[in-house]
Amino acid sequence: xxxxxxxxxxxxxxxxxxxxxxxxxxxxxxxxxxxxxxxxxxxxxxxxxxxxxxxxxxxxxxxxxxxxxxxxxxxxxxxxxxxxxxxxxxxxxxxxxxxxxxxxxxxxxxxxxxxxxxxxxxxxxxxxxxxxxxxxxxxxxxxxxxxxxxxxxxxxxxxxxxxxxxxxxxxxxxxxxxxxxxxxxxx
Ligand code: ZN
Numbered sequence: 293x294x295x296x297x298x299x300x301x302x303x304x305x306x307x308x309x310x311x312x313x314x315x316x317x318x319x320x321x322x323x324x325x326x327x328x329x330x331x332x333x334x335x336x337x338x339x340x341x342x343x344x345x346x347x348x349x350x351x352x353x354x355x356x357x358x359x360x361x362x363x364x365x366x367x368x369x370x371x372x373x374x375x376x377x378x379x380x381x382x383x384x385x386x387x388x389x390x391x392x393x394x395x396x397x398x399x400x401x402x403x404x405x406x407x408x409x410x411x412x413x414x415x416x417x418x419x420x421x422x423x424x425x426x427x428x429x430x431x432x433x434x435x436x437x438x439x440x441x442x443x444x445x446x447x448x449x450x451x452x453x454x455x456x457x458x459x460x461x462x463x464x465x466x467x468x469x470x471x472x473x474x475x476x477x478x479x
Pocket of ligand 1: 343345351359360386387388
């Protein structure tokens with residue numbers, strides 16, 4: 293896998309235990325814990341792409357109601373996946389895509405001694421929404437895309453399956469199990 297970075301999308305309290313709780317999403321926590329542990333050990337960058345909303349954000353006022361409001365407990369990463377403050381990166385976002393009006397792209401381009409990340413490995417929530425929009429923006433910018441199949445979830449099984457199919461078909465994303473991703477990033 294060429295110059296990978298792990299991007300964890302919205303692994304936040306509000307999506308697991310708060311305002312927009314999705315019970316089935318809990319299953320992705322252990323695989324993602326394994327993935328970030330191995331990534332850190334192998335100097336693969338780990339980036340958290342986190343909703344940090346203002347109450348007036350379109351997504352809040354027109355669609356989902358209050359969730360992941362900047363500065364609240366709900367907007368914090370779940371304790372099981374607490375960022376390593378000495379190594380990991382946190383990039384806040386205000387809508388579905390981790391790239392939209394954020395510093396994510398310049399960060400990716402600055403990594404690997406300025407050679408830049410070539411492959412984004414996406415995990416987190418939700419397969420058919422924020423993961424999908426982040427994948428779109430990654431595709432537009434020329435990154436290769438890997439989706440951690442057991443590291444992403446959606447509201448329903450149908451959303452999950454359709455989400456994965458769309459990512460594979462439209463962005464040529466490689467859908468891989470976390471264990472197989474780990475095999476490729478261990479150096
Ligand atoms: Zn949001």
